[in-house]
Amino acid sequence: MLIYLGATPQVADEAIQEAFLELGRKWDTVRTPAPWVSKATKTHFLKICQKIRKAQRRERGLAEEDSLQVPDTSAEVALSAWEDEEWVTQLLQHLSPAAKATVALILEDYSTAEIAAHLGLTENAVRQRLHSARNQLKQLLGPDCTIKDRTGPARTRGEVE
Known part of the structure; x- marks a missing residue:
């Protein structure tokens, strides 16, 4: 699923690992683990994307920000998918x-x-x-x-x- 959203195998593994660690910490409060892990994995993936983008911006410095660049849309696609899922979650409530x-x-x-x-x-x-x-x-x-x-x-x- 994360690969479809644009994640590399390493980033997908990291997001999944973080989701399962969080599940372990919250085990007593999670009622349906499978859907919870799926949502947590996507959330962790988006957090990792944000960290990567911030690091890339720092590496480029201010001089490169002035030049014309093609935007990376993988995070935008992931965000759109996340927004869709949140909308569905709100409807299901x-x-x-x-x-x-x-x-x-x-x-x-x-x-x-x-x-x-x-x-x-x-x-x-x-x-x-x-x-x-x-x-x-x-x-x-x-x-x-x-x-x-x-x-x-x-x-x-x-x-x-």
Whole structure:
């Protein structure tokens, strides 16, 4: 995931390591470790990007800042992805706890069957929760904020749309 955001393997490893160290420190308060680690990893990646950019600016000095340079957009792409994730997180706060837990697992790429096993539900109950969550989000977003031409992997029969 971090490589997709523009991280080098070394930076990705560092961000993951920092996220797991933080998870160890906060283990007693983290309820869903997988989504928490995913978010923490992205946050640590952005912090590392900021440190790298500051160090690069210091190395260049003031003379180079006056010259025309092509901006590095990898941090901007990462920031945009982070902003999108934060927006989704804020939207999910409006869902019921049951719907929020189910949607969080879907966002972490768990299958309907895996979610059912994890939450102790039937697959039909998981699909019903997701249907209810989508309806709640549609009402929250209103008619002007819909995704018309959805692209993505094709789902097999029985999987959640």
